Every structure is written in C-alpha cells, then in structure tokens.
Amino acid sequence: MATTRAWHLSSRPVGLPTADNFELKEAPLPDLEEGMVRVRNEWLSVDPYMRSRMNDVKSYVPSFQLGEPMEGGAVGKVVESRSPHLEEGETVFHMLGWREEAAGPAGQFNKVPPIPVEDHQWLGNLGLTGATAYFGLLRVAQAKEGDTVFVSAAAGAVGSAAVQIAKAKGMTVIGSAGGEEKCAWVRELGADCAIDYKAQPVVKGLMEAAPKGIDVYFDNVGGEHLDAAFAAARNNARFAICGMIDNYNAGPPPAFRYIMRVIAARIAMKGFIYTDFLPEIGDFYRDMRGWIASGQIKSRETVRDGIEAMPEAFLDLFRGANMGKMLVKL
Amino acid sequence: MATTRAWHLSSRPVGLPTADNFELKEAPLPDLEEGMVRVRNEWLSVDPYMRSRMNDVKSYVPSFQLGEPMEGGAVGKVVESRSPHLEEGETVFHMLGWREEAAGPAGQFNKVPPIPVEDHQWLGNLGLTGATAYFGLLRVAQAKEGDTVFVSAAAGAVGSAAVQIAKAKGMTVIGSAGGEEKCAWVRELGADCAIDYKAQPVVKGLMEAAPKGIDVYFDNVGGEHLDAAFAAARNNARFAICGMIDNYNAGPPPAFRYIMRVIAARIAMKGFIYTDFLPEIGDFYRDMRGWIASGQIKSRETVRDGIEAMPEAFLDLFRGANMGKMLVKL
Numbered sequence: 324m325a326t327t328r329a330w331h332l333s334s335r336p337v338g339l340p341t342a343d344n345f346e347l348k349e350a351p352l353p354d355l356e357e358g359m360v361r362v363r364n365e366w367l368s369v370d371p372y373m374r375s376r377m378n379d380v381k382s383y384v385p386s387f388q389l390g391e392p393m394e395g396g397a398v399g400k401v402v403e404s405r406s407p408h409l410e411e412g413e414t415v416f417h418m419l420g421w422r423e424e425a426a427g428p429a430g431q432f433n434k435v436p437p438i439p440v441e442d443h444q445w446l447g448n449l450g451l452t453g454a455t456a457y458f459g460l461l462r463v464a465q466a467k468e469g470d471t472v473f474v475s476a477a478a479g480a481v482g483s484a485a486v487q488i489a490k491a492k493g494m495t496v497i498g499s500a501g502g503e504e505k506c507a508w509v510r511e512l513g514a515d516c517a518i519d520y521k522a523q524p525v526v527k528g529l530m531e532a533a534p535k536g537i538d539v540y541f542d543n544v545g546g547e548h549l550d551a552a553f554a555a556a557r558n559n560a561r562f563a564i565c566g567m568i569d570n571y572n573a574g575p576p577p578a579f580r581y582i583m584r585v586i587a588a589r590i591a592m593k594g595f596i597y598t599d600f601l602p603e604i605g606d607f608y609r610d611m612r613g614w615i616a617s618g619q620i621k622s623r624e625t626v627r628d629g630i631e632a633m634p635e636a637f638l639d640l641f642r643g644a645n646m647g648k649m650l651v652k653l
Numbered sequence: 654m655a656t657t658r659a660w661h662l663s664s665r666p667v668g669l670p671t672a673d674n675f676e677l678k679e680a681p682l683p684d685l686e687e688g689m690v691r692v693r694n695e696w697l698s699v700d701p702y703m704r705s706r707m708n709d710v711k712s713y714v715p716s717f718q719l720g721e722p723m724e725g726g727a728v729g730k731v732v733e734s735r736s737p738h739l740e741e742g743e744t745v746f747h748m749l750g751w752r753e754e755a756a757g758p759a760g761q762f763n764k765v766p767p768i769p770v771e772d773h774q775w776l777g778n779l780g781l782t783g784a785t786a787y788f789g790l791l792r793v794a795q796a797k798e799g800d801t802v803f804v805s806a807a808a809g810a811v812g813s814a815a816v817q818i819a820k821a822k823g824m825t826v827i828g829s830a831g832g833e834e835k836c837a838w839v840r841e842l843g844a845d846c847a848i849d850y851k852a853q854p855v856v857k858g859l860m861e862a863a864p865k866g867i868d869v870y871f872d873n874v875g876g877e878h879l880d881a882a883f884a885a886a887r888n889n890a891r892f893a894i895c896g897m898i899d900n901y902n903a904g905p906p907p908a909f910r911y912i913m914r915v916i917a918a919r920i921a922m923k924g925f926i927y928t929d930f931l932p933e934i935g936d937f938y939r940d941m942r943g944w945i946a947s948g949q950i951k952s953r954e955t956v957r958d959g960i961e962a963m964p965e966a967f968l969d970l971f972r973g974a975n976m977g978k979m980l981v982k983l
Contacts, residue, residue, distance in 0.1 A: 565916070567912070567913050567916070570912075571913075576909055576912075577908060582900075583901075585922065586895070586924035587926075588924065589926070590924050592921070593919065593920070593921045593922070594919050594920050
C-alpha cells in the first residue's frame with residue numbers, strides 16, 4: 324500500500340501545545356478505487372480552531388484521534404483520478420491537510436470556482452478565514468453601513484478580512500493587534516484606528532478610539548478584548564463570537580468586569596461557525612470576488628516552507644507570529 | 654407646602670448597601686395644580702435593579718440623586734384629583750415609590766386595568782416582575798413548547814413567574830434556588846427539577862438535571878449560574894439576560910470557565926429590560942390574566958410592614974430572604 328508523510332497527534336497537550344504533541348511519519352494512502360482521486364497538497368493551512376480538536380472533548384468538530392493523522396484545510400492538485408468529476412491537474416481545496424498527499428472519494432475534494440486568484444487564496448480570503456469574517460460580520464452581527472465596528476486580532480487572517488469587509492461596506496473600523504508593526508498594517512488595510520493591546524489596556528484604547536461606543540464587535544480573542552467590548556457597547560450592540568484565542572490554552576478562566584452591561588446596553592452576543600452559512604456561500608463568492616478584483620480586499624500571508632514546518636507554524640499562531648494568513652508551502 | 658415621609662439616598666454604597674445609605678425624612682409634595690393628582694401609597698416595591706440606581710453611573714435608568722427621594726414601583730389610591738382622567742378612590746400603579754404619598758400630573762399614574770386581582774399584583778405577576786419574566790422568556794429567548802428551560806433565582810419574583818409561564822407553555826423547567834425550602838416551593842410551582850445551589854455547585858446540579866442540555870437560560874443571577882448555563886447549553890441555545898444579582902455589589906469580576914462554548918453551541922445571549930416591550934404589553938395582560946384566572950400562575954409575597962421597613966426589605970433581597978415578590982405594605 325502507498326503511504327504519505329503526515330503529521331500525527333502523538334499526545335494531547337495540556338495548555339499550550341509543544342512540538343512533542345506532534346509526530347511526522349508515514350500514513351497509509353487508501354488504494355484508488357472507482358470514484359476516488361489522489362491529490363498532492365501544495366498549501367497547508369494552520370488555524371487557531373485546530374487547538375480545540377487536539378482536546379478529547381466534544382466540540383463542533385470531531386477531536387483528532389491519538390496516533391492518527393491530523394486534518395485541516397489544504398489546496399492541492401489532482402495527480403491521479405478514477406472519478407469523472409475531477410481530472411488530473413485540477414486544483415482542489417479540501418480538509419485532508421497536515422500531510423503531503425491525500426486520497427479519497429472525489430466528493431471530499433472541491434474544485435476551485437472559476438475566480439482568477441492565486442491558489443492559496445482558497446485557504447484565506449476565499450476560504451475558511453474569509454468566509455468566517457464575511458458571515459460573522461454581515462450575518463451574525465448584522466453589521467451595516469455607518470456602524471462602528473471593533474475587530475480583535477485585526478492583523479490575523481480572519482481579522483484582516485473582517486476589517487476590509489467592514490470598510491468595503493462603509494463602516495467605521497477599530498482594529499486591535501499586538502505591536503506597532505501589526506497596527507500599521509491594520510491601518511493600511513483601511514481601519515480608522517488601530518489599538519496596540521501590548522502598549523495599553525484594551526479597554527482604555529477602545530474607549531479613546533470610540534468615545535461614542537461600538538455597534539458591533541467581531542471577537543477572535545475573548546478575555547480582555549471581549550470585556551472591553553462589553554464596556555464600550557452602545558445600545559443594541561451585536562457581538563459575533565468567532566474565536567477566543569486568549570482562552571484556548573488553559574490558564575485561569577477569563578473574568579469580565581463589564582459583563583453586566585449586556586443588560587443595560589441590550590447587547591446581543593452570538594457564537595457561530597462559518598459552515599452554518601454554507602447554503603449562502605454563493606453570496607460570499609460573489610462579493611469577495613468583486614472586492615478582490617477591485618483591490619478593496621487584499622491578502623497577506625506568512626509562509627513557512629515544507630511539511631516539517633507545520634507544528635511550529637501552528638504554534639506560532641498563539642505567539643502572534645503571523646501577519647495575515649499563516650500557511651505552509653509544500 | 655405639604656410634605657410626605659420619603660426615603661432619601663443619603664450616601665452612595667460601595668459594595669453591599671447598608672442602612673446608612675438611606676434616610677427617612679419629610680419631602681415636599683408639590684401643590685396640586687390643574688391636571689394633577691395626589692396618591693396615598695399602599696404597597697411599595699423593592700427590586701434588585703434599584704441597586705444600580707444607587708450608583709453614580711449611566712445605566713438604563715437614571716441614578717438616584719444624593720439627598721433626593723428614591724423612586725420605585727408603588728400601588729396606591731387617588732386621594733385628591735384635579736384631573737378629569739382619575740377620580741378619588743381609584744387604584745393606580747406608578748413609579749413614585751419609597752414614600753407615603755406622591756403627587757404629580759395624572760399621566761404619571763396608571764389606572765389599573767379591569768382585571769380582578771389583589772392590588773399588590775400590579776407590582777408582581779401583573780407588574781414589572783411578571784412582564785419581565787414574560788417578555789424575557791417568550792420574546793428575548795424565544796422559548797417554545799418542548800424546550801428545556803433553566804431559570805435561576807427561581808424562587809424570586811421574576812424567577813417564579815418565569816417558571817410558571819414556561820410550564821403554562823409546555824416547557825420542561827429546571828429552577829435553581831438557595832435552600833431546601835425554596836426548592837420545595839419551586840417544585841410546587843411546577844418546575845420539573847429544582848437545584849439547591851447552596852448544597853452543590855450549580856454546574857453539577859444542572860448537568861444532572863439536564864443530561865441532554867438546555868435550550869433556554871433565563872438569567873437573574875450571573876456568575877456561576879451563567880457559567881453553568883454555558884456548560885449545559887445545547888446547540889442554538891438562547892439566553893435571556895435579565896439580571897446578575899451575584900454581581901451587583903462589587904466583589905471580584907465574575908470568571909467563566911465555560912464561556913468558550915458560546916462558539917461551539919452557537920449560543921445567542923441577549924440582555925433586555927421589560928420596557929423594551931411596552932408596545933406589546935397588551936399580549937402580556939391578556940395571557941397573564943388568563944393564567945391567573947385558571948390558577949396556572951400563582952403568586953407568593955414576602956411582606957414587610959410600614960415605610961420604616963423599606964431599606965431592610967431591599968437589603969434582604971441580596972440576602973435571599975424573600976420567597977416570591979418582596980413588598981412593603983403601608
């Protein structure tokens with residue numbers, strides 16, 4: 324049986340993962356039966372949500388299994404096909420990442436839509452992170468022209484997309500990021516204001532940036548960022564809760580000084596996963612395609628090379644080492 | 654000029670209020686000009702939300718002013734009228750409580766609707782607390798037949814109404830209360846299960862009471878109760894945030910071990926004040942009138958006597974001394 328190099332979960336992390344939790348070794352590739360294809364991966368995605376899949380608890384995606392290959396977003400090329408739906412040489416995006424090659428029923432692999440962009444965009448602005456920003460901002464938080472929107476982790480993959488979508492839709496945007504370099508980029512993306520959370524308490528920065536308060540909060544961080552949003556919320560503010568990277572890796576449970584403002588300001592807060600909105604993915608492709616073509620939405624990638632780089636690229640997400648989308652190029 | 658005995662805010666509390674923050678003294682009663690009435694109060698309401706009015710911060714209701722009479726729900730009888738809209742002897746409910754008599758434009762006083770109930774019900778199941786339970790449960794949380802609903806402070810005024818409304822609408826109800834006597838009453842009200850939060854951690858009790866999780870949480874408490882609801886929420890659970898009595902009186906900011914479940918379970922959480930729904934108050938009177946008439950919704954009152962009893966009655970809310978609605982009878 325053929326094999327491929329794949330990252331396996333070798334032990335479950337307690338708190339922040341370490342290199343010891345991962346093992347790169349050969350994994351079997353299923354034989355290519357009728358209806359199946361084999362894909363050589365070219366781009367692998369690392370995303371913060373993968374941290375929760377390393378735990379052995381029920382969540383919105385199944386846990387990674389000990390001793391088994393890990394999974395995640397990937398873009399690759401079909402190198403062998405026994406399916407009438409995919410030809411050799413076609414570019415596909417799929418969820419059998421963390422490995423060099425993948426094989427399975429053709430239905431597991433998505434042909435890229437006919438939009439002229441670089442392949443890795445299907446993991447970024449046209450993929451999971453862009454769709455998460457789009458549906459979170461426009462559907463979950465119902466953000467609209469004229470709103471003042473606060474986006475945390477605004478220099479990250481999802482955050483940078485959210486900032487630009489909000490600007491494309493005529494909103495006032497405040498982004499937070501760690502350090503002056505990231506903040507400068509957030510301003511370049513069009514944010515009206517960038518808060519360096521390493522230089523001052525978020526709540527102080529937000530109160531100064533939005534003295535009249537915020538209508539929408541797009542949360543990627545949780546903790547002090549969410550608490551600052553509680554403090555700054557205007558009446559009937561809407562919070563789209565996309566991620567809480569501050570709280571993925573143990574530590575004390577986050578405390579909220581301003582959570583009582585949920586009542587006075589009638590805050591509506593909602594968690595979501597972008598796949599809840601798959602029936603509306605056509606809207607996303609239509610809008611995002613237009614924004615990319617017009618230059619209103621740009622992307623930036625932090626790229627690492629080679630399958631060996633995966634665990635460190637992933638761990639670097641929690642160290643804030645990425646600007647924009649973190650990718651591994653095979 | 655005539656005067657009346659009224660409780661004044663003599664100093665602002667830090668943390669839990671004390672008797673020293675209140676002073677009973679004569680306050681002027683305005684002269685009765687054309688269009689005005691004078692009312693002798695018979696029932697005064699104390700409610701947890703009044704605690705926030707003792708602070709000097711902007712909230713959904715204006716702060717009490719230092720040295721000025723306090724305000725709150727009251728029911729009384731018109732004793733003098735210069736308005737064609739109200740006659741002497743009529744029963745009215747209004748917001749000039751914490752005092753023996755009140756005078757003002759007739760528009761400040763509401764004639765009780767023609768529903769045959771005891772007068773004090775206009776401060777309870779047919780008043781602020783009943784309307785808060787009704788709109789919170791049915792409008793904010795969109796609770797419906799078949800849902801499993803968790804109600805905190807279920808032996809309190811709002812909580813006991815919420816439990817009974819939920820049962821009247823065919824829901825499964827879990828209530829929490831402090832101590833066996835209160836829990837027994839919560840079960841008497843029809844709750845399928847009562848959790849004594851003094852006997853065990855709320856989260857443990859809730860997980861046992863609702864092994865399949867909850868669809869709705871009606872929050873009167875915040876803190877550990879809210880955290881337990883995060884832990885137990887089913888997919889697409891709705892939380893109506895009505896109050897957070899655990900957090901009204903300083904103490905450390907509440908910490909939430911399970912708040913990240915907002916994302917995985919797509920929890921929708923919303924704060925509200927019942928006055929947001931005043932345009933729909935007719936629905937509430939219609940339904941509540943029917944439930945009271947049929948015996949589906951009962952009330953219980955903890956009654957203190959005389960204007961002098963007001964501050965202690967109010968402070969007893971935070972000591973959990975009340976079963977059902979806390980009232981002062983003049």
